[in-house]
Amino acid sequence: MPETGPRSPDPQGHDEPRVTSMPIPADEPRTTRLPAAPVPAHVPEPTPETTAFAAGPTAETTAEPHAAQPHAAHDAARPVRGHGRLEHDRPEHAPGTPLAGPAHAGPTSARARKAKACEGRNPVLAWLKEIATVVVIAVVLSFLIKTFLFRAFYIPSESMMNTLDVNDRIFVNLLVPEPIALERGDVVVFRDTKGWLVPAPAKPAGPLTGVQDALMFVGLLPDNSEQHLVKRVIGLPGDHVVCCDGSGRLTVNGAPLDEKYINSAEIPQARDFDVVVPAGKVWVMGDNRNHSADSRSHLDSNGGFIDLADIEGKAAVIAWPLNRITSLDNYPDVFRNVPAPAGK
Numbered sequence: 346m347p348e349t350g351p352r353s354p355d356p357q358g359h360d361e362p363r364v365t366s367m368p369i370p371a372d373e374p375r376t377t378r379l380p381a382a383p384v385p386a387h388v389p390e391p392t393p394e395t396t397a398f399a400a401g402p403t404a405e406t407t408a409e410p411h412a413a414q415p416h417a418a419h420d421a422a423r424p425v426r427g428h429g430r431l432e433h434d435r436p437e438h439a440p441g442t443p444l445a446g447p448a449h450a451g452p453t454s455a456r457a458r459k460a461k462a463c464e465g466r467n468p469v470l471a472w473l474k475e476i477a478t479v480v481v482i483a484v485v486l487s488f489l490i491k492t493f494l495f496r497a498f499y500i501p502s503e504s505m506m507n508t509l510d511v512n513d514r515i516f517v518n519l520l521v522p523e524p525i526a527l528e529r530g531d532v533v534v535f536r537d538t539k540g541w542l543v544p545a546p547a548k549p550a551g552p553l554t555g556v557q558d559a560l561m562f563v564g565l566l567p568d569n570s571e572q573h574l575v576k577r578v579i580g581l582p583g584d585h586v587v588c589c590d591g592s593g594r595l596t597v598n599g600a601p602l603d604e605k606y607i608n609s610a611e612i613p614q615a616r617d618f619d620v621v622v623p624a625g626k627v628w629v630m631g632d633n634r635n636h637s638a639d640s641r642s643h644l645d646s647n648g649g650f651i652d653l654a655d656i657e658g659k660a661a662v663i664a665w666p667l668n669r670i671t672s673l674d675n676y677p678d679v680f681r682n683v684p685a686p687a688g689k
Contacts, residue, residue, distance in 0.1 A: 494519055496657065497566070497664065498534055498573060504637035505575055506608050508532065508673070514665035515575075515673070521659035529597070529683065530606075530675035531578045532660040533629065535651050541574060541643055575660060576639050577606065580620070580628035582653075583686030587619045588641075600683045606676055608633040616641050618649075626650035 491497075500513040509515065509532075517534050521527055560566040580586040580597060587596045593615055594601040607613060613634035618641055622628050629651060631637025640649035662672050 492519075495661070498575070498657075498660075500575065504631035504633050504639070505532070505577070506633040506636075507610075508577075508606055508632045509575065509660075509663070510669070512666075513663050513669060515660045516662045516664050517658040518661040519658040522653055522656055525659075527578060527581065527627065527653070527656070527659070528675055528677075529578055529581055529584075529680040530677060532575060532673050532675070533578055533627075534573050534575045534657045534660055535629075535655045536657065537572050537574055538655050539643065539647055539651065541638065541646075542572065573657065576629035576631050576637070578627050579630050579640075580622040581686075582622050582624045582626060583689055584622045584628070584683075585620075585686065586622065586628050588617055589615050597680070597683045598686055602679055602683075604676075604679060606632050606674075606679070608635075611635050618644065620644075620648065620650075622650060623648070625653050627653060627656075 495516045496519055498515050498517055500509045500511060500515065503511055515534075518525070521531065521533075527533070557566060579595065579602075585598050590596055590601050592601070593613070595604065596602065611634075620628060627650065628640050630639045630641065640651070643649045660673050663669050
């Protein structure tokens with residue numbers, strides 16, 4: 346048979362194989378045959394389909410005898426393929442018997458139960474149920490917020506102009522004065538337990554009075570009972586508050602205040618007083634000094650002080666109208682130089 350000899354350099358720089366011939370030995374047969382494949386012990390009986398198929402073999406099943414024999418036993422156990430489909434028998438699917446498949450496709454699966462439950466369901470009722478759930482959650486959250494965190498109030502007077510205007514709606518932080526400590530300069534809302542306000546006349550009941558009261562109770566409407574006041578804290582317990590020094594300024598513990606928050610449209614009228622704030626009480630004044638009935642106006646009633654226990658909280662933000670939304674400042678710079686009360 347031919348044999349490839351050693352390579353010789355190509356004159357043009359390429360190596361090419363050199364082929365030589367060798368005579369076939371006399372004792373070697375001209376044709377080499379593969380040994381015959383062993384006959385399997387048991388050959389399945391031919392069926393009509395395989396018999397018919399054997400009569401007309403296709404290119405897919407036709408092979409040389411010496412190539413097919415080694416796989417005879419394996420081919421006998423494989424399904425016979427013909428005419429583009431498997432010819433072995435398959436069990437027929439009986440009517441009413443569920444098809445085999447993944448577990449989630451069964452009639453008792455969670456998906457199937459959910460789909461069955463949704464059949465015949467009124468979409469309008471489902472939508473109303475979702476709306477009712479949202480409303481209930483909103484009411485509960487509003488009540489919790491109003492009870493423990495924030496509460497809305499309505500401003501009916503001009504005593505805090507220009508910080509607060511008439512008809513402003515404010516949110517009050519209920520965490521002040523406890524657990525968050527009160528500070529000088531804080532704007533606070535407090536209950537009128539000292540009779541500073543004229544008793545509000547009873548309002549005639551209307552068709553929506555009950556609804557309004559319920560919405561105020563859960564915190565969805567601001568409190569408009571007109572039995573609360575809003576002022577700015579000037580003196581804390583122990584502070585010595587005096588009006589006025591030679592320049593017409595308030596002093597707290599001897600330190601004059603340059604009050605940036607008062608209504609600059611008018612010059613405040615000097616109303617002399619000299620007080621020391623008792624324990625558990627505070628001294629409050631309005632930013633619109635000439636139009637505020639604050640602690641100065643009630644010196645004959647409890648000394649003009651209000652109880653810390655009557656404070657609902659600290660006014661934190663103006664929430665309405667939209668063009669006035671802002672946080673409320675307590676002007677720490679105004680009180681920065683105020684020393685601690687004597688004896689503290």
